[in-house]
Every structure is written in structure tokens, then in C-alpha cells.
Amino acid sequence: MSTTNGPQAAFCIGNTRVSEAGISLDQQVTTTLVDHRGLVEMPAYAVMAESVTSGAYWYTFDEPVATVQSWLALTAGARPTVGDRLHAVSAMAHHDDAHGTATMTITTGTHDVVCSGVARAVRVGRSSEALRALDKDVIAIPVETLPAPPNVDTTVSAIDPDWDGRRILTAINRGDIARGPLCELLAMTVELGDDPVMTVAPQPWMANPLGAIQGGVIASLIGQACSLAGQAHTGRGDRYTLADLSVYYFRSPPVDGRSLTLATTTDRVGRRMATVSATMADSGGTPYVRAVANIAYERA
Numbered sequence: 001m002s003t004t005n006g007p008q009a010a011f012c013i014g015n016t017r018v019s020e021a022g023i024s025l026d027q028q029v030t031t032t033l034v035d036h037r038g039l040v041e042m043p044a045y046a047v048m049a050e051s052v053t054s055g056a057y058w059y060t061f062d063e064p065v066a067t068v069q070s071w072l073a074l075t076a077g078a079r080p081t082v083g084d085r086l087h088a089v090s091a092m093a094h095h096d097d098a099h100g101t102a103t104m105t106i107t108t109g110t111h112d113v114v115c116s117g118v119a120r121a122v123r124v125g126r127s128s129e130a131l132r133a134l135d136k137d138v139i140a141i142p143v144e145t146l147p148a149p150p151n152v153d154t155t156v157s158a159i160d161p162d163w164d165g166r167r168i169l170t171a172i173n174r175g176d177i178a179r180g181p182l183c184e185l186l187a188m189t190v191e192l193g194d195d196p197v198m199t200v201a202p203q204p205w206m207a208n209p210l211g212a213i214q215g216g217v218i219a220s221l222i223g224q225a226c227s228l229a230g231q232a233h234t235g236r237g238d239r240y241t242l243a244d245l246s247v248y249y250f251r252s253p254p255v256d257g258r259s260l261t262l263a264t265t266t267d268r269v270g271r272r273m274a275t276v277s278a279t280m281a282d283s284g285g286t287p288y289v290r291a292v293a294n295i296a297y298e299r300a
Helices: 006-010 042-058 165-174 181-185 215-231
Strands: 013-018 023-028 067-076 085-095 099-107 113-123 188-192 196-200 239-249 260-269 273-281 287-298
Touching: 006 013, 006 042, 013 042, 023 042, 042 067, 042 085, 042 099, 042 113, 042 215, 042 239, 067 215, 165 188, 165 215, 181 188, 181 215, 188 215, 196 215, 215 239, 215 260, 215 273, 215 287
Parallel strands: none
Antiparallel strands: 013 023, 023 085, 067 113, 067 239, 085 099, 099 113, 188 196, 196 260, 239 287, 260 273, 273 287
């Protein structure tokens, strides 16, 4: 479900508008959303992409019922920059009482397409007091002023151009360079084995009204894990972009103090493209989410 809650505030998202077709949202791109390179990648706007699609289905019901995302697929277009105000619009392709499929487009103020996507949300039987207390009409009142960015470390370190990707990830792990504002916001740390492994300590603001990590935050977390897995395969002077991301939601990870691991796997690496995957699991090995991503490279 997509509501005015902690995740949207943390990512400077708001100005909800509801129509017969779907909903729309805006997001202010701030320095809190850049990665370790100082760039704005798909994980920075994944919360809005998920919220605008799951929200389109949520608003097809008269009452605030419980819905969760089951699948989300995104493909990147133009890269946004700090200072941009993004606009996301969704449209329901199909829906019934059990599930709904929505399409989505994110654009900049100059109408450049940043991201396109499609998602499926499902209705679930569980509920909570927080969910039942939501006033859908109040949430849907447009407010032009977007939430202010949270207070996180926005340090972006200079990266030695002679370092390859594994050297960069090693430096992040050791604290020699900053992990980047987005990783700070997501409470994500990086370890380097054969493939990168990330650990996240879920924060209270990440929870949806059901007490689980909101689907967009999950997409941001696992998308950032895939992006860092892509960094591992860069040579000196190479640049890379998270081009496509497909997220498969198995079950809802609770926000209850337990840490989660995002283990990545490299499926294929070529000169121009790589395919990587990531799985989110708890310490007992229970898998919550899996994602597959394509990484596009500009080789030096």
C-alpha cells in the first residue's frame, strides 16, 4: 500500500493526486539520495516507483484494505540530478478484488523519461490499527511542498580513478571512503567476498502500516545491492548504470530489530552489460525478496 508515511517522507516524496486511472506523486532529488559516486541511480527513486504503482491498486478500494507488492519491474532512462523534481504517474492495467497490475512512468520537470515500469500488487487478509486509522481522503489531498530531506551524512569521497571496482568496494568496507548518502539513509554496510554482501539494520521509518519494510524501501535496498554488485566488475575508469531491475517479493520482512543480509550473485559479465541478482534473507536463512538486475557499462 502507498500512504503518506516514513518511507515517502525520508525520500522527499509527496503531493499525492488520485484519478480514475491511477495516482501521481512527486519527489525532490536531494543530496541524501546520491550513491558513493555522487550519482542518482534507480534505488533513489524506487520508493516512488513502487508507491505510485501499489498505491494505484490501493485506491481502487473504498476502505483502507491491506495490499502488498508482489512484483516490480523497472527500466531506467535519463539519469536525474540533484535539484530535479520528479513526477511519477501510474495507470491501472487490470484489477479485481485479489490483485492489480499497474504501469508507471517517472519524468523530470523537462519531461525527460527517467524510468518506466510495471508492477503487480495483491490484497492480503491481515490488517492493523495503523492501517484502519488511515484517512484515504486526507492522504489524497495534494500538497505542493514536499517533505524536507532527513539528516544523514551526505559525504561523497573522491575516488581514485586508477581503482577498479573491487578496490572501491574494499575501501568502502574499510571506511577509507564514504559509503555514500543513500547507504547512510538505508543503514546499509558493505562486505566483499567473491560477490558483495550487504547488511541492513531496518529502521523504524522503513515500516508500512503493517509493521513490515515498505515495498519501495525493499526495492531501494535490493536495487542498491545490485548496483554495488555491478561496481565489483568495473575496471579502471569504467562507468556503470543500473539499467533494469526486477524485484520478486516472497514475504514481508518485519521491522523488529533483526538485521537482514543482501547476498549478491553474478550471473554474467560482458563488455557492455552484466546480469546480477540479490536475495534478502534473515539470519536464519529465510528468504524475503529476490531481484535480478542488468548493469550497463561504459568501459574506459
